[in-house]
Amino acid sequence: MSTAGNPSGTQAVDRAAKLLSEVVHSTVPVTFTELTAATGLAKSTTSRLLLALERNGLVRRDDHGRFLPGEMFVSFAWRGGADTSLVAVAQPFLDRLGKSTGETINLGVANGPQAETIAQVDCAYLIGGTNWVGLSVPLHASAIGKVLLAHGAAQLSAGPMARTTDKTITSEATLRADLAGVRARGYAVSDEELEPGLITIAAPVFRFDGTVVAALSVSAPTSRMKRETAMAVARRCVEEAAGLSSALGYRPRARKGA
């Protein structure tokens, strides 16, 4: 009768978790009745489970008796555990993107005047990216960096822009134009601007408040990234980045339909 086939005997916990999930993933406080409806549980069961969740600080009630995530969630959020866990939330999205493109996938964030790689999925080919996790790259020459710059998630340092290949953008005006393109298209491209033979495409990851917190990228050798492939890859990259954004609570536009 339930949606999922429960692997083993833990009904009560699973049901409680389902209730909890409804409460936590909702953007607004949830009523008791909505919860019985959403989970299909009997009133008595719902009541007992919610009482247990409340007793354990997993949910709480507002003045109208509606349910909100409890002290345990708030406390976790305040203690900053989230920052270190971005990678964990992102992993499934990276994996999916890696599987569908076969190329090297990276997740990068701003770290001072550079872009730092914090997670990676290796490519399926013999020739491909090495491990970049922990490495920092120039903002103006990398696709991830350009995404961060374009959305104000990183600032260039004062000095002149270092040239790493003959295609590297070093003029401020050119970069500004490129960044405008990044915002318009929804993704950034670094076409041999960081390293000869390397093309990278990156898309922005938004947080609940619409600010960009990271960028998701696909890197491949020029030999495998022709124009048509690039278009498809870019679309997939933007898709997964959007999915991750949504997991972080970003809601691009109020959407119709229940």
Place this chain on the structure above:
Amino acid sequence: MSTAGNPSGTQAVDRAAKLLSEVVHSTVPVTFTELTAATGLAKSTTSRLLLALERNGLVRRDDHGRFLPGEMFVSFAWRGGADTSLVAVAQPFLDRLGKSTGETINLGVANGPQAETIAQVDCAYLIGGTNWVGLSVPLHASAIGKVLLAHGAAQLSAGPMARTTDKTITSEATLRADLAGVRARGYAVSDEELEPGLITIAAPVFRFDGTVVAALSVSAPTSRMKRETAMAVARRCVEEAAGLSSALGYRPRARKGA
């Protein structure tokens, strides 16, 4: 045999919640064995419950099989639910402070160049504070404001400091000296500096990373806040602020004991 007398029949959920609590409130990943030890549950039970929690995104395992808070917590934290819920976490501390002093309790945060009151517990006396929630007061004249200033959680605006009573500090040098005192003592006092007849004492609330995010205050009419009373009140205020800080993950000093 168990530590707590369970009010009603929800053993499995309570046990799962206890495991979850261990995982979430720990600063480091927790091992399976630590969990069995901490909760006193049988290996088989622990295993089953953890599997259920994992399946539902409440915990996850790192590469060494140790347990961390799951996607549900991270996602909640990233979507910014915490900010709106500071009041909820703080409530018990405010209540306790209110009960033990009998006076008006406030929780305030920085809001631009002012201190904004975001929660309040009303005093037990007939004469006392009115509702301040939502009100903003000058940083330099209020105890909450001085705490925020002293710990760099708020900045004064450029202009001159407005005088609201004849005791208001309006000289920058005097204020600077006062703020040094606030840091040294651990609390701030506004002695009729905001309104004649009103004394307020405030203590800082720290976040996990040691930054100050809010201030907790006790306000009373001069008639009830004599010197000795003030000392006791200040101590209680600092205590509760420390308790709240701890709930937000702040650990002033590594603590001994299992």
Place this chain on the structure above:
DNA sequence: GAACCTAGTTCCATAAAGTGGAACTCCTGG
């Protein structure tokens, strides 16, 4: 202000789900 909803909690007999000891499977290190 009495009758009537609706929302939610408590009761209780039933049976289903959780429990824990023991057996089993994986690792890791000697």
Place this chain on the structure above:
DNA sequence: CCAGGAGTTCCACTTTATGGAACTAGGTTC
């Protein structure tokens, strides 16, 4: 290759959760 620890799976036992019904608490209507 064997020993020992860590964790999972099995399974008979029984404790614990379940859900319908009764009950309580607010709120609305007439």
